[in-house]
Amino acid sequence: MLMVITTAFSGLVPENYDKYLGPVLFEPYAVDLTDRLKSDTLHQVLEIACGTGRVTNHLVKVLAKDGLLIATDLNTGMLEIAKEKITDNKIRWQVANAEELPFDDAAFDHVICQFGVMFFPDKLKAFREVYRVLQPGGTFLFNTWDDLKHNPTSLLVQEVMAEVFKETVPEFMERVPHSFYNQDEIKQWLQEAGFDTINLEIVSKTSSCVNLEYLINGFLNGTPLSVFLKQQPDDLQAAVWQQLKERIMSRSENGHMEVQMQAIVCQALRRK
Numbered sequence: 001m002l003m004v005i006t007t008a009f010s011g012l013v014p015e016n017y018d019k020y021l022g023p024v025l026f027e028p029y030a031v032d033l034t035d036r037l038k039s040d041t042l043h044q045v046l047e048i049a050c051g052t053g054r055v056t057n058h059l060v061k062v063l064a065k066d067g068l069l070i071a072t073d074l075n076t077g078m079l080e081i082a083k084e085k086i087t088d089n090k091i092r093w094q095v096a097n098a099e100e101l102p103f104d105d106a107a108f109d110h111v112i113c114q115f116g117v118m119f120f121p122d123k124l125k126a127f128r129e130v131y132r133v134l135q136p137g138g139t140f141l142f143n144t145w146d147d148l149k150h151n152p153t154s155l156l157v158q159e160v161m162a163e164v165f166k167e168t169v170p171e172f173m174e175r176v177p178h179s180f181y182n183q184d185e186i187k188q189w190l191q192e193a194g195f196d197t198i199n200l201e202i203v204s205k206t207s208s209c210v211n212l213e214y215l216i217n218g219f220l221n222g223t224p225l226s227v228f229l230k231q232q233p234d235d236l237q238a239a240v241w242q243q244l245k246e247r248i249m250s251r252s253e254n255g256h257m258e259v260q261m262q263a264i265v266c267q268a269l270r271r272k
Contacts (some may be wrong), residue, residue, distance in 0.1 A: 013226055014077040018052035018085075020218030024259055026054045026115065028205040029143055032265065033114060036059035036141060046108045046133060047071045048098045048126075049116025053082030059112060060088045064245070065224065070103075098126040106135045113142035115122035119179045127193035134270040140195065143265045144186070148178045148261035153248075157219045160244045164236055170228045181264055195268040207259045214249050216241065228234075 008031040009017060016059075024044050033055055043064050050056050050071040070092045073079050082120055098120050111130045125239050130140050148155040158173040182185070190198050207213050208227055220229060220241065229237050253259060 009075050009078055009224065010227075013174060013222055013224065014052060014081045016217060016222035016226075018054075018081050018222075019080075020214045022052060022054055022207050024207045024215060024218070026051075028207055028261070029203070029263055030058055032113060032203060032205070033112065033141060033143060034062060034269070036122075036265070037062055037112075039111065040110065040139065042069075042110055043067050044108045044135075045069045045110045045112065046103065047112045048096070048101070048102075048130070049073055049113050049119065050082060051075075051078045051114070053086050053146050055112060055114040056082060056091065057086050060086070063090055067140040068092065070094055070108075072098075072101075074098070074183070083261050086181070099129060101129045102131045102214050105132055106138075107133050109138050111138070111140045115142075115143060115145060115177070117142055117144050118177050123180070124189045124192055125189065127189055127195070131194040131270055136270055137272040138270045140190075140268045140270070141266070143263045144180045145178050145204070146181045146262040146264055148174055149258070150204075151178065153215070153237075153259050153261075154178060154219075154245055156251075157244065158223075160240055160247060161225070164239050165232070170225060172224055172228075181263065183264065186264070186266060190266070190268050194270065196271050197269040198219050199267045201265045202262060203265050204260070204262045207261070209257045209259050212245070212252060212255065212257060215257070216244050216248065220244070 041064055042062060045059060047056055047069060050073050052099040056071045063069055067090055069090055072094045072096050076095055079093055093105060099122050111134055117123060134140060145151060148158060154173060187198050220226060248257065
């Protein structure tokens with residue numbers, strides 16, 4: 001029987017997430033999202049599930065001179081990391097639930113979300129909230145991880161966990177970050193929320209990783225998997241680390257590894 005674990009990013013998880021996974025997994029897609037907005041005029045922007053501020057750091061640089069970026073997350077630990085890294089008077093930080101956004105109707109010209117929609121329990125409700133707070137003609141831009149089979153390093157982590165823990169393997173990877181990739185489903189829920197112009201694009205990236213232990217640390221101590229692992233016997237924790245290290249080393253050359261990733265980028269417009 002698979003074990004469900006918490007999706008909360010608490011304790012040292014936000015710090016480890018940002019330090020170990022941020023540069024390899026999230027930075028390339030943060031740049032990708034922001035590059036898509038360079039021809040837009042961004043005055044009133046909302047970022048939901050901003051995490052540790054990977055996208056925020058780039059978004060604030062493309063804001064209009066008189067622009068405002070409200071960066072929100074449900075997790076205070078993630079926000080604290082972001083606020084420590086990024087100081088700009090164009091940013092307002094705020095704790096907010098994507099399914100109950102505390103903002104007026106038609107308040108924003110853009111709503112941005114990097115790898116957050118997978119965590120929303122009620123995605124349709126969240127999409128309806130985004131539609132509500134967008135101005136007519138406004139843009140909702142987000143990305144979501146593709147299937148595990150297109151993200152071999154994440155798949156490797158899941159395979160090692162399954163081999164070590166067998167029936168009690170935590171189902172975090174396939175049930176949360178790599179759970180929302182069906183393009184027909186994404187389009188359907190966006191349409192039900194009110195969006196009528198929807199574009200989806202598969203985007204592949206490759207990151208260079210020169211510190212393989214950082215990468216392992218990121219997956220095991222920078223995600224909610226750490227909560228599960230800390231509850232397990234020391235020998236099983238050590239087995240996961242050792243097996244993962246051996247597998248990753250076998251895919252590396254001279255301590256260097258190319259991390260292949262694939263995500264789906266979605267741009268949806270609120271009808272005018």
